[in-house]
Every structure is written in structure tokens, then in C-alpha cells.
Amino acid sequence: MEESFDHIAAAAAKSQEQATRLFERLMKVAQPESVYSEPVTSGELTVITASEVTTGLGFGYGIGGGTGTFPASQEEGKEPDTEPKKEGQSSGSGGGGGGGGGSMARPVAVITISSQGVEIEPVVDVTKLGLALFVTAGSMLLMFSRMWRMSHR
């Protein structure tokens, strides 16, 4: 039983090392290269895109094991034997782990470099604004309906 537990513990330690290495690679997202693209040049115009990047990672693992003794068994309906029964030992061990992660990127602006200067043009996400406007309008409608009811009491 100890051998199997050691095997599980070794596997868990190896998984933890792999997760830690992956976690350190995640930290590399905090670099400007993740946010700014490579410049694209066309004629006298150079364009660089700027994005917002969000990345998350989580993992967990657990191992366990134990030993126990089970009492001497007695069959139902039978009188207990006079001879003492031998107690047995049981043991068990197990381990498990899991992890997950996600990443999201969204364009924020476009940087244009030309002979006339450097310009930063924001990128507007119409879908997100539409959703925010929808939620705002819904809450305002709810509020106005309550005000109308309040005024007509």
C-alpha cells in the first residue's frame, strides 16, 4: 500500500511542477508584446493594433490514503463462535487533479504612423455598447414604471 501511495504522491508532485511551469508561462502574457501587434507597413503608412488581453488559469489536486481495521465479522442468525476471530487490515489510497483556463482579447485602438504624425484611433465595440445600452434602458424603464405607479397611488 505504501508503494502505491508513493506512486500517487510522485505523480501529484510531477503534476504540480507542470502546473507551476504553465503558471509561469501565463505570467508572460503581462508583456507589451501581448498587447501590441507587429507593425504592418504599407507605403508610407505603418499600422499597429493595440488590444486588451485577459488570461486566467487555475488548478487543483489532492491525494489521500489511509489504513484501517475491520472488526471480526459475525454472520446473522448464528451464535457467536467461541474461537476468537482475526481482525483484518484494509488500506486505500487515491489521487486526483484538474485545471482550467481561459483567455480573451479585445481590440482597443489602432496606432497609425505616417509622415504627418502618429495618430491613435479608438476601436469601438458596438456589440458591447449595444448590450450595455440595452441593460441601461431596461433598468431605466423599470425605474420609470415604478415612479409612475408611485405617482398614481
Next chain:
Amino acid sequence: MDQSKPVFEWQNRSGRPITASGFTVTPQSQALVSRWPHFGFVWNRPAAVVVERLGQTQRIPVYDLTRILQWGLLAISAVCWIGFLLLWRQRSKEMH
């Protein structure tokens, strides 16, 4: 996991300078890094670009217009709801 590093950390970094059309542009980013024993996330956003030409340097911030408008709409909604709650309270006091 390095336990000596803070749980939350702001990192301001400058990227590789890019030269084009006589301008040298250095991108800058700002990242919020969070480290927990079994969880971590990174939020990285463009902060500004530093433009250099003929010895003159100018820092131009990068604004996230979508996020600003989202927060603006949220603020309008919150202000309206606060006003409504204050009015509700006043009406309740008048009625009682």
C-alpha cells in the same frame, strides 16, 4: 509558485521601439497580475505610446473608448437609481 511575490501587482512595461516615417514609437502597457496558490490571472492593456522625433518626446495615452462608454452608461443608470431611491424615501416620509 513564488510566495514572495505579492498577490496583486501592477506592472508598467515598455515594449520594443518601432521606427517609421521619422518617428520612434515606444509602446507602453500596464498589466494587473494576480497570483494565488492555485489560481492566477493577468489583465494586460495598452497604456500609452511614447513618440520621439528630432529630440522631442511626447507621451500619448491610449484610451479604451468602449470601456469609457460602458462605465458612462453604468454611471447614468446608477445616478438615476439613486435619485429614484431618494425620491421614494421622501414620498414614503410624506405619506406617513
